[in-house]
Amino acid sequence: MPITRSAQPPVDVPAPIRRRHPALTWEPVPITGSGAGVWRARGPAELYLKAAPATGPRAELAAGLAAEAARASWLRGLGVPAAEVVELDSDGVVSWLISRELPGRSVAEPWPEHRAAAVVDAFADAALLLHALPVRECPFDHRLPIAVALTERSAGGLADLSVGAVPGWSPSRLLDELDRVRTSSGPVEPDLVVCHGDLCCPNVLLDPETLDLVGIVDVGALGVDDRHQDLALATRSLADPRNRHLGPGAPDRFLRRYGIPEPDPHRLSFFRLLDEPV
Ligand SMILES: Nc1ncnc2c1ncn2[C@@H]1O[C@H](COP(=O)(O)OP(=O)(O)OP(=O)(O)O)[C@@H](O)[C@H]1O
Ligand SMILES: [Mg+2]
Known part of the structure; x- marks a missing residue:
């Protein structure tokens, strides 16, 4: 749930993600309320990325990503069309959640x-x-x-x-x-x-x-x-x-x-x- 609004995401696209998907470009999704950074992948894969600092005063955002992944999986198990989680991970500096893009x-x-x-x-x-x-x-x-x-x-x-x-x-x-x-x-x-x-x-x-x-x-x-x-x-x-x-x-x-x-x-x-x- 939103805590503060910030114009700039608190992190950039995590380096491991850029390295692993060199064919993708990451288009920022503007004005998100949670404070996490959100990007839509452009290129051969249809993905959404959310990323947040893994530690520090805004680390609750990273906990929110894990919460989101668990809830999306639970919903999908009940047949509700939540986004399929592709990856939930962290490099210790940035935590991220990648999900498959839903049409619509x-x-x-x-x-x-x-x-x-x-x-x-x-x-x-x-x-x-x-x-x-x-x-x-x-x-x-x-x-x-x-x-x-x-x-x-x-x-x-x-x-x-x-x-x-x-x-x-x-x-x-x-x-x-x-x-x-x-x-x-x-x-x-x-x-x-x-x-x-x-x-x-x-x-x-x-x-x-x-x-x-x-x-x-x-x-x-x-x-x-x-x-x-x-x-x-x-x-x-x-x-x-x-x-x-x-x-x-x-x-x-x-x-x-x-x-x-x-x-x-x-x-x-x-x-x-x-x-x-x-
Ligand atoms: N898997 C997805 N498929 C399609 N669209 C998505 C997906 N994930 C996010 N989006 C789009 O990106 C927008 C921002 O994502 P999301 O709502 O998860 O971020 P947020 O920062 O928590 O946003 P807010 O708190 O402002 O609602 C969504 O409103 C939706 O339009
Ligand atoms: Mg939203």
Whole structure:
């Protein structure tokens, strides 16, 4: 999940990768939110590369690559079209994940106006597909990082809220706000599903002709959580001006198609606060 946004990837294409694939050129994928570097291979192989520092203050990005590889493999085992992992490795300085390119166009890319509504429906169907996966069989828990942060805080510890940050906010201010939002709706039973964890428009790829789902990417934060986690980020992404090609009614349409036209606004606020604003 995003922590900070940086214009420049923190690393270059790892030297061992360049040596091993001399026929490939690596085209940077601009403006990624995780902070890892992302490149698309051009040449005889259709690959995506994500790379991050193996050590130092941003080493959590490398851990995120391993998390993504494990989750992609789990999804593929259940027939969900996550990217096939080709390589997960490190040379001690840089860690990297190489996956096979999935065909298709992301929900965030340009779509003709007359297809916008159907694209939003397909996005909601992708959420339904993930949320129908068996929670009991999911080995990943999305709730853990925030639970740890809140527990540390109540125990008087210094919370390191590593799951997200609002720029300019101290961890304690963010935790105060999270507590406020959480308790203002009263005690609620979480409605647990397998959440993508970062269900935004660029992370869902569709067949440009049929609009069939062809890929779910960026699955490093996938895990069991309340379904509002995904609904919060998906609707925020659909309301983002960068996705205005999908129309002003896109968030509502998504929710209607999903089957929860009026989600709990407190839970939406809570989960949006946990992620950096777009
Ligand atoms: N295997 C793949 N096949 C096709 N497209 C891919 C693949 N991997 C990544 N992409 C494309 O590259 C973009 C960036 O990759 P990814 O989302 O994994 O990086 P990120 O830095 O975690 O991004 P962010 O946090 O901004 O969502 C994706 O939105 C998708 O469009
Ligand atoms: Mg992404």
